[in-house]
Amino acid sequence: MNYVSTRGSAPVVGFEDALLAGLARDGGLYVPESWPTLSREQIAALEGQPYQKVALEVLRPFVGDMDMAALEAMIEKAYSGFGHTAVAPLVQMESGQWLLELFHGPTLAFKDLAMQLIGHLFEHVLDKRDERITIVGATSGDTGSAAIEAFRGRARADVFILYPHGRISEVQRRQMTTPTEANVRAIAVEGDFDDCQALVKAMFNDFEFRDEMRLGAINSINWTRVLAQVVYYATSSLALGGVDRKIDYAVPTGNFGDIFAGYVAKRMGFAIGNLVIATNENDILHRTLETGRYEIEGVSQTITPSMDIQISSNFERLIFDLADREGVAVASMMDDLKTKKSMALSQGQQDKLRDEFASARIPQDETIETIRRVRAEIGMTLDPHSAVGLAAARQTARSDTPMVTLATAHPAKFPDAVRDATGAETPLPERMADLYERDERITVLPNDLAIIEAYIRKERAV
Numbered sequence: 001m002n003y004v005s006t007r008g009s010a011p012v013v014g015f016e017d018a019l020l021a022g023l024a025r026d027g028g029l030y031v032p033e034s035w036p037t038l039s040r041e042q043i044a045a046l047e048g049q050p051y052q053k054v055a056l057e058v059l060r061p062f063v064g065d066m067d068m069a070a071l072e073a074m075i076e077k078a079y080s081g082f083g084h085t086a087v088a089p090l091v092q093m094e095s096g097q098w099l100l101e102l103f104h105g106p107t108l109a110f111k112d113l114a115m116q117l118i119g120h121l122f123e124h125v126l127d128k129r130d131e132r133i134t135i136v137g138a139t140s141g142d143t144g145s146a147a148i149e150a151f152r153g154r155a156r157a158d159v160f161i162l163y164p165h166g167r168i169s170e171v172q173r174r175q176m177t178t179p180t181e182a183n184v185r186a187i188a189v190e191g192d193f194d195d196c197q198a199l200v201k202a203m204f205n206d207f208e209f210r211d212e213m214r215l216g217a218i219n220s221i222n223w224t225r226v227l228a229q230v231v232y233y234a235t236s237s238l239a240l241g242g243v244d245r246k247i248d249y250a251v252p253t254g255n256f257g258d259i260f261a262g263y264v265a266k267r268m269g270f271a272i273g274n275l276v277i278a279t280n281e282n283d284i285l286h287r288t289l290e291t292g293r294y295e296i297e298g299v300s301q302t303i304t305p306s307m308d309i310q311i312s313s314n315f316e317r318l319i320f321d322l323a324d325r326e327g328v329a330v331a332s333m334m335d336d337l338k339t340k341k342s343m344a345l346s347q348g349q350q351d352k353l354r355d356e357f358a359s360a361r362i363p364q365d366e367t368i369e370t371i372r373r374v375r376a377e378i379g380m381t382l383d384p385h386s387a388v389g390l391a392a393a394r395q396t397a398r399s400d401t402p403m404v405t406l407a408t409a410h411p412a413k414f415p416d417a418v419r420d421a422t423g424a425e426t427p428l429p430e431r432m433a434d435l436y437e438r439d440e441r442i443t444v445l446p447n448d449l450a451i452i453e454a455y456i457r458k459e460r461a462v
């Protein structure tokens, strides 16, 4: 499988280069040249198979000439450290409503499902090419901890994660500052998340630094992150509906990576109905579905920080399909977005969007009420992101179609919000119960490109 840029003017690359590159050179995102489909028989054969087996068959058409035995071994290792043997178990909530638990990985958010695999994929490709890279990334919490956990101790990659000093949860911080391996570092920047992102961008634009360090990125626009997430749509749709019966999904959405994976699963032939975009007050996608205009507004801070976004970067991948895969058209729309802070979908594009997706905007008081009520009614504690998903699921459920809400984080990752909603404490799972006692390695640096680049030069494990 080859990969093309959504903006149509970057070279076509193979799977390995799409993995390592992240962003395409024309500023676009890599997407497969066409959507591979599995036959009815191929899909039927996956029913009842373990997560790892389904993962191998879902990934197979996307990975080019990668050695399948090596991929199988990587998948096995990636999910061996999860706290549940099903990897992504389904739990019934009420009649017709299910929860897909994506928080059994080492950092308690769904980012682990892709990142754990990506750690192995990078190592495999870098070993083969005898290369090393330096990964830099900015995080508002969950991506950074998942990346550090996935790359700790790996011989061919250094990882530096920038996070806003004092502005992430204690669990998120400790997950980044307690690993002791020399190749992974978290940097607390004296600034906010946008400052961190701007610094990372500036490092990529500093070509001398970029080439010297061989910078790489694992942020949410990396195609392999989306790809690895397709697997749990496949396993859950097979488990609930089999080959033919369609399942609807409600997905707590920020950068549109997770829900886009559901769209890919649907393109591949899995029985998926509506994909419901669940947003908090930062509702750019919900407004787009309603009005056909994708319009940037300011960001407001909520108790669901992983969904506090101004724009949803992976939405560009969907636009590419809505624009009949015309890169030139996408480039011009993205240009509008940059200069006018908004872009318009044509009537045809808006109709296509609404054929595949639904949406709901959940205000914070409803999120809190959802956490409280679910706990009172069935004794289950939801994290606030998952609660946004469930509230959206209830709003958009169809009587004849099972609905799955993606539970994107474990409640112990956001204990303050849960305590405020219910008064209850949420203990960490047994396997990481000592997180609050481990020693932290905290590095605070000013919001200054030269100082941060100098630190990375010096601290690289090479």
Ligand SMILES: *Cc1c(COP(=O)(O)O)cnc(C)c1O
Pocket (backbone or CB within 6 Å): 109, 110, 111, 142, 143, 220, 252, 253, 254, 255, 256, 257, 258, 259, 306, 307, 385, 408, 409
């Ligand atoms: C990252 C994240 C999201 C948003 O996922 P996207 O792929 O960016 O849409 C939702 N919930 C949690 C807990 C997250 O960490």
